[in-house]
Structures are given as C-alpha cells and as structure tokens.
Amino acid sequence: MRIALLxxxxxxxAFHRLVNEKKNLLKEKYGIVPQLxxxxxxxxxxxxxxxxxxxxxxxxxxxxxxxxxxxSVMRPMDVIRGLSLDLMVExxxxxxxxxxxxxxxxxxSMKRGIHVITTNKAPLALHMPALLEEASLNGVEFLYSGTVxxxxxxxxxxxxxxxxxxxxxxxxxxxxxxxxMLSRVIDSGLQMSEALSEAQRLGIAEADPTLxxxxxxSAAKLVILMNHLLNKRVTISDIKISGIKEDLPxxxxxxxxxxxxxxxxxxxxxxxxxxxxxxxxxxxxxNVLEFSVEELDKIYVTGRGAGGQETAAxxxxxxxxxxxxLMQKSYQI
Amino acid sequence: MRIALLxxxxxxxAFHRLVNEKKNLLKEKYGIVPQLxxxxxxxxxxxxxxxxxxxxxxxxxxxxxxxxxxxSVMRPMDVIRGLSLDLMVExxxxxxxxxxxxxxxxxxSMKRGIHVITTNKAPLALHMPALLEEASLNGVEFLYSGTVxxxxxxxxxxxxxxxxxxxxxxxxxxxxxxxxMLSRVIDSGLQMSEALSEAQRLGIAEADPTLxxxxxxSAAKLVILMNHLLNKRVTISDIKISGIKEDLPxxxxxxxxxxxxxxxxxxxxxxxxxxxxxxxxxxxxxNVLEFSVEELDKIYVTGRGAGGQETAAxxxxxxxxxxxxLMQKSYQI
Numbered sequence: 314m315r316i317a318l319l320x321x322x323x324x325x326x327a328f329h330r331l332v333n334e335k336k337n338l339l340k341e342k343y344g345i346v347p348q349l350x351x352x353x354x355x356x357x358x359x360x361x362x363x364x365x366x367x368x369x370x371x372x373x374x375x376x377x378x379x380x381x382x383x384x385s386v387m388r389p390m391d392v393i394r395g396l397s398l399d400l401m402v403e404x405x406x407x408x409x410x411x412x413x414x415x416x417x418x419x420x421x422s423m424k425r426g427i428h429v430i431t432t433n434k435a436p437l438a439l440h441m442p443a444l445l446e447e448a449s450l451n452g453v454e455f456l457y458s459g460t461v462x463x464x465x466x467x468x469x470x471x472x473x474x475x476x477x478x479x480x481x482x483x484x485x486x487x488x489x490x491x492x493x494m495l496s497r498v499i500d501s502g503l504q505m506s507e508a509l510s511e512a513q514r515l516g517i518a519e520a521d522p523t524l525x526x527x528x529x530x531s532a533a534k535l536v537i538l539m540n541h542l543l544n545k546r547v548t549i550s551d552i553k554i555s556g557i558k559e560d561l562p563x564x565x566x567x568x569x570x571x572x573x574x575x576x577x578x579x580x581x582x583x584x585x586x587x588x589x590x591x592x593x594x595x596x597x598x599x600n601v602l603e604f605s606v607e608e609l610d611k612i613y614v615t616g617r618g619a620g621g622q623e624t625a626a627x628x629x630x631x632x633x634x635x636x637x638x639l640m641q642k643s644y645q646i
Numbered sequence: 647m648r649i650a651l652l653x654x655x656x657x658x659x660a661f662h663r664l665v666n667e668k669k670n671l672l673k674e675k676y677g678i679v680p681q682l683x684x685x686x687x688x689x690x691x692x693x694x695x696x697x698x699x700x701x702x703x704x705x706x707x708x709x710x711x712x713x714x715x716x717x718s719v720m721r722p723m724d725v726i727r728g729l730s731l732d733l734m735v736e737x738x739x740x741x742x743x744x745x746x747x748x749x750x751x752x753x754x755s756m757k758r759g760i761h762v763i764t765t766n767k768a769p770l771a772l773h774m775p776a777l778l779e780e781a782s783l784n785g786v787e788f789l790y791s792g793t794v795x796x797x798x799x800x801x802x803x804x805x806x807x808x809x810x811x812x813x814x815x816x817x818x819x820x821x822x823x824x825x826x827m828l829s830r831v832i833d834s835g836l837q838m839s840e841a842l843s844e845a846q847r848l849g850i851a852e853a854d855p856t857l858x859x860x861x862x863x864s865a866a867k868l869v870i871l872m873n874h875l876l877n878k879r880v881t882i883s884d885i886k887i888s889g890i891k892e893d894l895p896x897x898x899x900x901x902x903x904x905x906x907x908x909x910x911x912x913x914x915x916x917x918x919x920x921x922x923x924x925x926x927x928x929x930x931x932x933n934v935l936e937f938s939v940e941e942l943d944k945i946y947v948t949g950r951g952a953g954g955q956e957t958a959a960x961x962x963x964x965x966x967x968x969x970x971x972l973m974q975k976s977y978q979i
Contacts, residue, residue, distance in 0.1 A: 465942075466808075500900075589923075590829065592948040601925075610950050610956075611949065612949040613947070613948035613949060615948060616942070616945040
C-alpha cells in the first residue's frame with residue numbers, strides 16, 4: 314500500500330512511528346504492507362519510492378524542523394499528481410475559514426482514484442456532503458474516524474453496533490476542554506478565565522483555545538456525526554452555534570450546565586442544563602454521545618477526547634478498515 | 647431455518663410476535679426464513695412441521711394458559727431429539743441452583759449439532775466454560791446477547807468496536823433494580839425497604855427481587871462478560887458476591903455508592919464508593935460498563951437494562967448474527 318502522508322506534526326509523526334512499530338502485525342494479521350513513499354510538511358516533501366523510514370524522516374524533522382532539504386521544490390499537489398499512490402493520509406492543521414490546504418489535497422486525491430484518510434475536521438465541517446459525493450463518484454474510500462472521538466469510538470459504535478437499528482438522533486458533549494472548564498466553574502466556583510488558565514497550565518486547553526470556546530470544534534464534530542450516522546447532508550453553516558460564556562443558564566442544585574451538541578430538534582451547539590447523575594452528566598475532560606435508537610431506548614458512549622497518540626492510532630484502524638472494504642468489494646465483483 | 651422455541655412466557659411470546667412482524671425484512675435483507683416448528687412451555691409442546699403461526703400459539707396460550715392440548719405427551723427433550731432442527735431458542739426461567747431445565751436443553755441441542763440462542767443467564771452463570779467448549783466441540787454456534795444488557799449492547803460493543811484492541815478489564819453497574827434503589831436511598835433519604843417497595847410499585851423490581859438484591863444477577867452477567875470478552879473461563883462460584891444492604895460504605899459529599907461488578911483485581915460484586923460526575927455515576931435504572939482498553943484509555947457504554955421486548959429483539963439480532971457466521975464459515979471452506 315503506497316501512502317503519501319501530508320502533515321508531519323504531532324499526529325503525522327506519531328502515525329509514522331506507530332505504522333513502523335505495527336509493521337509485522339499489519340502484514341501478518343491483515344496482509345497490509347504500508348509504504349510511505351512521500352511525506353510533506355509546510356517546507357515541502359521528502360520522496361522515496363522505496364519507502365521512507367521513520368528514522369530518516371524523524372531525524373530530518375527534529376534536526377532542521379522540516380522534512381525536506383532546502384532545495385526541494387516538490388509540493389503536496391505534485392506528490393498527489395505525480396506519484397503512483399494507493400492512499401493519501403491527511404494530518405494538516407484545521408483551517409475553519411477555507412478548509413485549505415486539506416480540502417484541495419482531498420479533492421485532488423479522490424479525482425485521481427486515491428483513497429483518503431483524514432484527521433482534519435475543517436474540510437469535513439465545511440464541505441462534508443461534497444466530499445462524500447466526490448468519493449462515491451470516483452469509487453474511492455474516504456475515512457475520517459480520527460476527526461471525532463479518536464479516543465472514543467462514536468462512529469464505529471454507530472456503524473457496527475447499531476447497524477440494523479433505526480438511529481433517530483444524537484446529542485452529546487464533544488469537547489473535553491470546555492467540559493473541563495464548565496465543571497471547574499460550577500463545582501469549584503472558579504471564574505471562567507481562571508478555569509481556562511488552569512486548563513492551559515494542565516495541557517488540556519491549547520494555547521489558542523478559540524475554536525473550543527466558541528463551540529466551533531463541537532459543531533464540526535456534530536456535522537461529521539450527522540452526515541455519517543444520520544445521513545443528514547449538513548455543513549457547519551447549518552448548525553446554530555454558541556459557545557461557553559461567563560453568563561451561565563439558570564440551574565438548580567440537582568442540575569449542572571454542559572456544552573451540548575445535538576442533531577434535534579434543530580442542529581445546534583449551546584450550553585444546556587443537565588440533570589445530575591444522568592448519563593450526560595460526565596465531568597472532567599470526558600466526552601459523551603447519546604444515541605436515540607428506535608428499538609433500544611437511549612444508549613450512551615463515554616470516553617476521553619483524543620490526543621496525538623489516539624488520533625494516530627485511529628489512522629491505523631482506518632487503514633485496516635480500508636483493507637477490509639477493498640476486500641469486500643473485490644468479493645462482490 | 648427450522649427453530650424450536652423453548653419457553654413461552656414474556657420473552658418467548660414477544661419473540662414469536664417479533665419474528666412474525668419482521669418476516670419480510672429477515673427474508674429480503676438477510677435471506678433468513680425462520681420457521682417455528684415447535685413451541686414448548688411447562689405444559690408440553692405444540693409441534694407443526696410446516697411452522698406454527700403466532701396467532702395459533704398465542705391463542706392457545708391466552709385461552710388455556712398452555713401451548714399444547716391436554717393430551718400432549720411431547721416434552722422439550724423429545725422435540726430436540728426427534729425433530730430436524732437448525733436452531734433451538736431457549737427462553738425458560740432462570741434457576742440459579744441447577745441451571746435446569748435450560749442446561750440440559752442446551753447441551754442436548756449442541757450434541758445434536760443444533761445451534762443455540764439463549765436468554766437465560768443461569769446455565770451460563772453456572773457452566774459457561776463447559777457450554778463454550780461443548781459448542782466448539784460440536785461445531786455449533788452459541789449466542790446469548792440477551793443475557794447481558796439486552797437493551798444496551800455491551801457484548802456487541804466489545805466484539806465489534808474494540809476488536810483489535812487489547813481489553814484489560816471490565817467493571818460496571820449491571821443491575822437496574824439495585825441501582826434505582828441505591829439512588830433513592832442516597833439522594834432522597836429513603837430506607838432500603840421503602841426504596842424496594844417503590845421499585846416494585848413502579849414495576850422496576852420483580853415480585854421476588856432476591857437475585858437482584860443479593861448480587862447474583864450482577865454476578866451472573868459478570869461471568870458471561872468475563873468469559874466472552876476477556877476469555878476468562880470463570881463461573882459464578884469464582885465471583886466474590888455481596889449484594890446491597892442498609893449498611894452502606896462511608897462516602898463523602900462528592901461521592902455516592904453503587905453496586906459494582908468488576909473483573910479485577912479479583913472478580914467480585916459489592917457496593918463501592920464512586921465519585922459524583924464520573925462516568926460510573928449513573929442514576930435511576932441505568933446500567934453502565936467500563937472497558938479498560940490498552941490503546942484507548944477507558945470507555946463507557948451506558949443504557950437501560952432489558953425488558954421482555956428488548957430481550958426478544960436481542961434474539962432477532964442473534965439470528966441475524968448466526969446467519970452471518972454460517973455464511974462466513976461456508977466461505978472459508
């Protein structure tokens with residue numbers, strides 16, 4: 314399996330290390346022989362048709378901060394257009410204004426019949442219906458389990474466990490940073506700004522937490538879950554979004570406040586009052602998703618959001634799933 | 647698919663009605679044509695090689711309280727030994743002393759190459775390792791998803807979502823009745839006996855709640871989950887069991903008490919102190935299972951326990967899974 318890896322930051326390097334570690338397992342258990350023939354970061358691309366070793370790429374990255382030598386002129390688009398690839402793995406940074414450069418990488422790969430795995434929420438939040446259609450038109454697989462709950466398999470739960478049941482709606486806490494902050498404000502009486510500083514000090518919140526606080530991160534995940542699990546062809550502009558504010562909604566002693574993303578009655582992200590002791594009352598950095606299933610009452614899946622390691626592991630799982638999908642297809646022919 | 651249904655109480659009748667309702671779906675979507683050629687209850691058996699309609703059996707049961715006419719002498723064992731069957735569905739009542747008559751029904755069916763689906767926890771709690779071995783020896787499928795969390799797919803989550811990850815241990819609240827009672831005692835200051843009366847009045851607790859209160863129901867489910875998900879060949883005699891008592895363990899203001907079943911450090915069921923707002927703090931009749939996964943931190947699945955309807959629906963899901971397993975086998979040959 315000839316792979317181009319675009320983006321070589323925390324997730325990209327963790328994926329490269331992991332795929333290297335799991336080489337034998339992937340080959341013996343699933344018949345997958347992954348070969349990274351190109352790795353690109355902002356500086357350009359490292360290319361080796363025989364496969365790039367983790368040591369080589371990691372050494373270049375840590376020593377010079379870039380994967381390619383200074384003279385390199387190859388760009389990601391050249392790699393997608395010029396090399397013979399089976400799979401493009403996208404781990405670039407989210408840009409919620411344009412979705413670029415990820416969006417172009419993905420479209421171009423699909424047009425050329427290259428399967429795509431992405432961990433970048435932005436292109437999906439902005440254009441998921443178009444991306445799903447493009448994948449289907451070109452007969453390529455498009456996998457993105459790392460974009461939502463990489464540490465907690467919401468998508469896989471819906472796909473594999475609820476298959477055959479009718480899923481009516483979803484609702485949940487999809488952002489660990491804001492959940493941590495709200496817990497600290499409500500349970501320990503901190504100011505919102507104090508809770509943010511604390512979360513940053515603990516490595517829970519990023520240096521720029523804007524997309525967490527304003528609800529965009531939750532909304533992006535809601536878009537992905539609604540498209541994937543409910544077949545609702547929505548984008549982030551269809552979601553009514555408000556984030557967390559000092560000014561909390563009124564709540565009683567047996568209640569608390571959570572930032573909830575829900576698909577019904579209208580798709581939205583906002584602070585809501587939740588009963589203490591209910592499955593939606595999870596504190597700390599936990600995420601939770603409620604599945605309203607026709608035949609089964611409500612079911613909840615709870616776990617932590619993903620760091621770089623878990624997101625990298627989700628790419629490996631997607632590669633295994635890609636292989637299985639391709640084998641099923643070849644049986645059907 | 648020629649089926650004998652043993653047990654025609656709440657679950658058995660609900661299953662018969664459901665399989666009748668879903669007839670077309672099962673045929674068109676999965677290629678399954680279920681035919682109930684025998685139905686047995688305590689009174690004896692109704693047999694029809696052409697298939698017994700729901701109307702006929704339900705009419706007999708509601709009018710006379712039994713499925714067979716008074717002169718009938720056929721017993722379940724005669725059905726298992728005498729008819730040509732593909733599948734035996736066991737929905738008889740749990741007997742935690744001997745596991746009978748369910749245990750003999752299951753062993754005899756397996757010996758004769760008949761696949762088995764059971765919703766009865768008792769034979770599994772007492773002899774699951776032996777039953778798994780017998781199924782394997784005779785090359786038959788043995789499915790029991792209705793015995794644990796029929797309303798909340800713990801087994802299916804472990805099987806299908808965590809596949810490929812290393813599951814290290816499980817821990818959870820597996821009994822809705824006692825969870826409801828503990829919530830009422832702790833949050834509303836009821837006496838244990840008052841909480842029980844209330845639960846019985848609301849139809850949450852059964853008339854004889856002994857197996858819920860003494861922890862045996864939770865322990866039986868723990869045995870099934872440990873055998874199935876962790877490959878630990880334990881029976882209920884390996885579990886250290888204590889139920890709920892007036893005399894609660896000491897807990898602080900930000901804590902509560904739950905009846906917890908856990909596979910580690912030793913398999914046991916007992917009241918434990920749990921932090922408020924943690925995923926294990928679910929109130930009411932909710933069940934929850936914590937999966938400790940090597941690669942993924944902890945993941946929780948939460949939902950309600952099963953009534954007759956959900957248990958009947960779990961048999962349908964098991965039938966679909968049986969069909970898929972048989973098709974996979976035929977591919978492998």
